[in-house]
Amino acid sequence: MQTRNVLVVGVGGQGVLLASNVLAAACLARGYDVKKSEVKGMAQRGGAVVSFVRYGERVHSPLVERGRADLVLSLEWAEALRWAAYLRPGGVLAVDLVRILPPAAQLDHRTWQASYPAVEVERLRQAGWDVRPYEASRCAAELGDGRMANVVLLGAVSRELEFTVEEWEQALREVVPEQVVEANLRAFHAGRELPLASVSPGDVRRPAARTFRVEVTASWCKGRSCGICVRVCPEEVLAFGPDDRATAASPDRCTGCQLCQLLCPDFAVVVREEVAVG
Amino acid sequence: MIPDVRGYLRENRMPHILCPGCGHGIVLGALLRAVHALGIPQDRLAVVAGIGCSSRLAGYVDACTLHTTHGRALAFAAGLKLARPELVVIVLTGDGDGLSIGGNHLIHAARRNVDLTCILFNNAVYGMTGGQVAPTTQPGWVASTAPYGHPEPAFDGCALVQGAGGTFVARSMAYDPRGLQAILTEALEHRGFSYVEVLTDCPVYFGRYNRLGEGPELLWSQKARFGEVGQMLRDKRFVTPDGTAPAGRVEGLRFGILHRAERPEFTHVCWSQVRRGGDP
Numbered sequence: 001m002q003t004r005n006v007l008v009v010g011v012g013g014q015g016v017l018l019a020s021n022v023l024a025a026a027c028l029a030r031g032y033d034v035k036k037s038e039v040k041g042m043a044q045r046g047g048a049v050v051s052f053v054r055y056g057e058r059v060h061s062p063l064v065e066r067g068r069a070d071l072v073l074s075l076e077w078a079e080a081l082r083w084a085a086y087l088r089p090g091g092v093l094a095v096d097l098v099r100i101l102p103p104a105a106q107l108d109h110r111t112w113q114a115s116y117p118a119v120e121v122e123r124l125r126q127a128g129w130d131v132r133p134y135e136a137s138r139c140a141a142e143l144g145d146g147r148m149a150n151v152v153l154l155g156a157v158s159r160e161l162e163f164t165v166e167e168w169e170q171a172l173r174e175v176v177p178e179q180v181v182e183a184n185l186r187a188f189h190a191g192r193e194l195p196l197a198s199v200s201p202g203d204v205r206r207p208a209a210r211t212f213r214v215e216v217t218a219s220w221c222k223g224r225s226c227g228i229c230v231r232v233c234p235e236e237v238l239a240f241g242p243d244d245r246a247t248a249a250s251p252d253r254c255t256g257c258q259l260c261q262l263l264c265p266d267f268a269v270v271v272r273e274e275v276a277v278g
Numbered sequence: 279m280i281p282d283v284r285g286y287l288r289e290n291r292m293p294h295i296l297c298p299g300c301g302h303g304i305v306l307g308a309l310l311r312a313v314h315a316l317g318i319p320q321d322r323l324a325v326v327a328g329i330g331c332s333s334r335l336a337g338y339v340d341a342c343t344l345h346t347t348h349g350r351a352l353a354f355a356a357g358l359k360l361a362r363p364e365l366v367v368i369v370l371t372g373d374g375d376g377l378s379i380g381g382n383h384l385i386h387a388a389r390r391n392v393d394l395t396c397i398l399f400n401n402a403v404y405g406m407t408g409g410q411v412a413p414t415t416q417p418g419w420v421a422s423t424a425p426y427g428h429p430e431p432a433f434d435g436c437a438l439v440q441g442a443g444g445t446f447v448a449r450s451m452a453y454d455p456r457g458l459q460a461i462l463t464e465a466l467e468h469r470g471f472s473y474v475e476v477l478t479d480c481p482v483y484f485g486r487y488n489r490l491g492e493g494p495e496l497l498w499s500q501k502a503r504f505g506e507v508g509q510m511l512r513d514k515r516f517v518t519p520d521g522t523a524p525a526g527r528v529e530g531l532r533f534g535i536l537h538r539a540e541r542p543e544f545t546h547v548c549w550s551q552v553r554r555g556g557d558p
Contacts, residue, residue, distance in 0.1 A: 222298035231494035258280045262455040263497065265303025266293055270282045 003056030005064040009083045010075030011100045012040070012047050015150035018175060019073065020051035022154060025171035026163045027055040037062035048079060073157055075136070075150055076100050078117055084124060092130045094157045096149055097197055098137035121199045132156070133197045139190055148187035151176075155191020165192075211274040212256040214238065214248035220268040221245040229260035229269050238269075283310040286320065288340045295334060299485075299493020301452035301478030302399055306335050308455045309368070309397065312462040324365045326355040328380060330372035331406050331480075332399035349380025352387040355394050356544070363545045366466065369396040373414040374404045377433050381413070384473075388444035390544040391470045397462070398435055398473065401480040409483030420487040439473040440537045446472035447537040452479065453500040461535060470543050477531075 008020040017038060027034040038051040052064045066085055071092045074080035080095040087093060101116060124131045136153040140146050151172070158168055169185060176184045214237055216229075223244040230238045230246055238260060239249035246269065248254070260269045287310075296302050313323060323341035327333035328351035336343045342365065346354040355369045376384050376398045387394060402419065404410040409422040413433040420427055440447045446468040450458040458476060465472035479485060479496035490496055490503075 220293040222293070226298035226493050228299060228493045228497065256279065261280055261282075262307070263304055264307070265296065265300055265493075267284055267287060267303065267307060268293075270284070271279070272282075273279055 001056055003054055003059055004071075005069045005088075006053040006055075007064060007069050007072045007083055007086055008051045008053065008075075009072060009079045010049055010096075010150070011079060012049050014049070014075040014100075015147065016040075016049040016051050016075060019075070019150040019154050020053050021175045022151070022168075022171045023053050024055070025174045026161075026167050027053070029167040029170050030163055032056060033059045035059045035062035048082060050083060071157065071160070073153060075153060077119055081117055081124075084127070084129060087129050089128045090130060092132060092157075092160060093124065094132045094134065094153060096136040096153050097133050097199070098149065119199050133199050134191075134194055135197045136191065136194065139194055140187055143183070143187055143190055145183065148184060151184045151187040152191040152194060155188040156194045157191075158188070159192060212251075212254040213272045213274050214251055214254050214260065215270045215272065216246050216248060217268045217270075218243065218245045218247070220266050222266055222268075226265070228263050228265065232259045232263050234259070281311065281314055283307065283314050286310045286313065286340055287338055291338050294338050296331060297405075297480075297482045299479075299481040299496070300331070300405075301401070301480075301493075301497065302332055302335060304452040304455055304497075305332075305397070305399060305458065305476045305478055306338070308458040309462055310339070312459050312466060315459075315463060316466055318366050318466070322364065322366055324355075324358055324362075324367045325370060326351050326358065326367060327370040328372075328375040329406075330375045330404075331401075332370055332372040332478075333375055335370050349375050349378070350383060351375065352380060352383040352392075352394065352396065356387055356390070356392045359392055359394060359545050360548060363393075363549065367394050368466075369394055371396060371398050372405075373398060373400045373402065373412040373433075373435070377413040377435055377438070384439065385442035388439045388442035388471050388473065391443060391445055391541050392544040393469055393471070393546075395462075395465045395468075395472045395474070397465075398475045399478050400435065400475050401478045401484060402432075403480050403484040405480040405483055409480070409487060419484070422483065422487065434531070435475045436473065436532070436536050439471075443471075443541070444473045444537070445470035445539045445541050446535070448473070448535040449475045449477070449531060449533050451477040451500045451533070453477075453497050464535065468538070470539075470541060 008016050010016040020036060024034050024036050032055040034055040036053050040049045052062055054062055064086060068088055069086040069091055072083050072087055074095040077097055077099050080093060084093055121131050121133055134153060134156050137146055137149040139152045140148040172184055172188060173181055224240050235253040235255055237248055237250050237254045238246050241247035256271060256273060258271045261271050320341045325336045325339045325341050326344040327336035328346055329348035336345055344354055351369050351371050355367050359367045400414050402412055402415045403421055404412055411421040411424045411428050415421055415428045416432045418427045436447045436449050446465055448461045450461050461474055465474050477500055481492045481496055485491060485496045490499055
């Protein structure tokens with residue numbers, strides 16, 4: 001058989017590596033030669049993660065060239081766009097429609113009106129790829145744990161791959177931590193039943209805008225000689241006012257992390273979420 | 279969102295007297311959030327404190343509070359718990375109050391396994407009296423009574439309490455208010471003597487004498503100064519030219535919940551005896 005090329009991609013924390021490990025284990029269960037390579041440098045920061053899996057009678061290199069992948073398994077929409085060019089003409093792009101704003105798109109934290117690519121499945125289909133959108137995250141959340149979206153999507157794709165259900169189950173039992181094996185087997189089988197998601201053109205679905213208000217009780221604040229809140233704020237919302245007390249100089253930049261409130265020893269800082277009225 | 283817990287403060291007494299940048303208020307904030315999360319009503323919460331900077335905090339909590347004599351907070355608290363077992367009793371004590379003058383009360387409260395939550399603020403210095411060495415000052419650090427560096431070894435309060443029979447022993451730091459809140463929540467839920475040692479900082483004495491900077495710098499350096507990774511992260515000033523940390527400055531305190539055990543609780547044992555009318 002010809003060597004098969006698969007990419008598993010997503011955002012750090014979604015379980016890209018676990019999904020690719022399950023796939024690799026299924027390949028081994030079938031007796032294939034399999035090689036795997038991954039880029040996960042910024043994974044813990046919500047960055048892009050890619051894992052290459054190549055399997056067949058004899059595999060010499062773990063890397064997949066652009067335009068040569070048979071399957072891209074993407075756990076996130078923007079990551080699907082990033083890696084789609086690795087697909088060969090007619091290759092399958094299975095994508096979870098969950099959307100995670102990458103840090104670079106979060107420069108405008110407050111309103112979350114960051115530019116995020118609209119879900120335009122048709123445009124990708126016109127490029128000649130077989131695009132399969134799924135609501136894997138939603139399915140996993142309904143099963144009780146959104147973290148199993150990777151296994152749900154794997155289940156959905158498993159219908160297209162040559163491995164038997166027994167081989168997949170054996171792979172899952174090998175790779176997934178023991179206490180969650182049963183939950184993941186359920187997620188896998190739910191994935192096998194998962195229908196294609198319907199996507200309306202130009203579907204954007206941004207997170208709802210949130211605004212925050214930083215309140216400083218000046219008479220409680222010990223000012224510049226403490227300075228903890230001003231120094232810990234990652235968005236530089238707080239500054240010292242003319243009376244040397246902390247004040248919310250750039251309130252629009254507040255993202256609601258509440259580090260200032262947690263670390264103010266004087267109970268002077270409180271961050272509240274502003275709830276839109278009407 | 280983290281709740282605003284200022285409703286648990288006597289707002290007419292604020293601002294508190296602690297120095298700018300002092301970590302004690304951060305610990306109190308974490309404690310009040312833990313109390314709030316557990317839904318403990320203010321009239322069922324008793325905060326008992328001895329003498330020292332940390333013990334001043336009791337006066338700002340809008341609950342049943344008791345400001346007692348130096349080192350004796352645990353003795354008062356044990357009596358209070360015996361008389362009013364329905365109260366949730368929290369003891370705020372410092373490293374001088376709890377480990378030096380009150381060291382005996384600490385080990386005996388642990389031995390008896392009285393259902394108290396003892397929070398010991400460890401800032402490695404006597405802040406209120408002018409920056410003298412405390413039983414927790416690590417060897418090598420400078421204090422007003424140790425200008426050439428402290429020559430003595432320090433107490434490990436957690437090991438002490440565990441050895442004395444405490445049934446919940448944990449250590450956290452002001453640098454990690456969320457983790458601290460989680461530990462305090464478990465400590466409050468534990469039935470028996472719970473001891474939580476919290477590393478905080480005194481910028482005015484400890485920070486100044488040891489040239490560690492002020493409030494923010496001290497907070498950030500907590501992990502480096504006290505953690506097991508401290509040797510690697512340690513401020514370059516404390517690293518010798520060959521890259522090793524000088525002897526005597528290696529602390530390596532352990533963090534998290536260090537010990538948990540189940541043992542008969544003192545108040546329960548005493549009251550059972552009373553109910554039996556003294557019959558065995």
